[in-house]
Amino acid sequence: MSENTYIKERNSKLSQKVVKALQKRHFSAIYCETAAEALDEIKKLVTKEETISWGGSVTLEQTGITKYLIENGYNVINRDSAKTPEEKAQLLRKGLVCDTFLMSSNAISEDGQLVNIDGTGNRVAALCYGPKRVIVVAGMNKVAKTVEDALSRARNIAAPVNMQRINAVMSHRETPCSYTGSCADCVSEDSICAQIVTTRLCKPAGKITVILVNEELGY
Numbered sequence: 503m504s505e506n507t508y509i510k511e512r513n514s515k516l517s518q519k520v521v522k523a524l525q526k527r528h529f530s531a532i533y534c535e536t537a538a539e540a541l542d543e544i545k546k547l548v549t550k551e552e553t554i555s556w557g558g559s560v561t562l563e564q565t566g567i568t569k570y571l572i573e574n575g576y577n578v579i580n581r582d583s584a585k586t587p588e589e590k591a592q593l594l595r596k597g598l599v600c601d602t603f604l605m606s607s608n609a610i611s612e613d614g615q616l617v618n619i620d621g622t623g624n625r626v627a628a629l630c631y632g633p634k635r636v637i638v639v640a641g642m643n644k645v646a647k648t649v650e651d652a653l654s655r656a657r658n659i660a661a662p663v664n665m666q667r668i669n670a671v672m673s674h675r676e677t678p679c680s681y682t683g684s685c686a687d688c689v690s691e692d693s694i695c696a697q698i699v700t701t702r703l704c705k706p707a708g709k710i711t712v713i714l715v716n717e718e719l720g721y
C-alpha cells in the first residue's frame with residue numbers, strides 16, 4: 503500500500519468520529535470518499551428554483567462545484583461576474599440573503615466545531631446568519647484534533663497560504679506573512695484575518711450541512 507492509502511484509511515476511520523460529533527452539534531453531516539461524490543451530493547441538495555451563492559474557496563474550485571452551477575443554468579449570485587467594484591459589492595450583499603450559500607471551512611475540530619477566518623467578512627457572515635441553508639465542503643486535511651488546534655491551523659496554515667494565493671492572483675498585500683509565510687498576528691489594513699469565527703453549534707438545527715471529503719482539498 504502507498505503512503506497515500508494509509509492517509510486515506512486513517513481519514514476514513516476518523517471521519518466517522520467527526521460526522522457523529524458534527525451531528526451531535528446539530529449540523530447535517532455527510533461523508534464522501536471523493537470530490538466527485540461530493541459534487542453528486544450537492545446536485546441532490548440544490549435546485550434551479552433557489553438562489554445560490556458562495557464564498558471564495560479553493561475547495562469549491564477544485565471540486566468543480568461552482569463551475570457546474572454556473573454552466574448548468576442555476577440561479578447563481580456570482581460576484582466574479584461583476585464588471586465594476588460597485589457591482590461586486592452589490593452581489594456580495596445579495597449573497598447574504600441567498601437560499602443556499604456554499605463555502606469551505608478553514609478548519610474543523612474532531613469534536614465538530616468549525617473555525618473560519620475572513621477578511622471582508624461576507625463568508626463568515628453568511629455562515630452565521632442570512633442564507634436559508636449553508637453547505638460546507640471540506641477535505642479531511644482540514645480536520646484538527648481540538649478546537650485550539652483548529653484555530654492554530656486556520657491562523658498558521660490556511661491564512662498565510664491564502665495570502666500567497668491572493669498576492670499571486672489578485673494584488674499584493676502588505677502583511678508580514680506575505681514576506682515570511684508565517685503569521686505575525688498583524689493589524690495591517692491589508693490583513694485577511696479580520697474576523698475569526700468558531701461555529702460550535704448549528705442553529706437552527708440542520709441549517710448547515712458539512713460534506714467531509716476524503717481528499718486533500720484547499721488549504
Ligand code: SF4
Nearest residue numbers: 661679685686688695
Ligand atoms: S500576518 Fe496578518 S494577514 Fe498574515 S496570517 Fe497573520 S494576521 Fe493574517
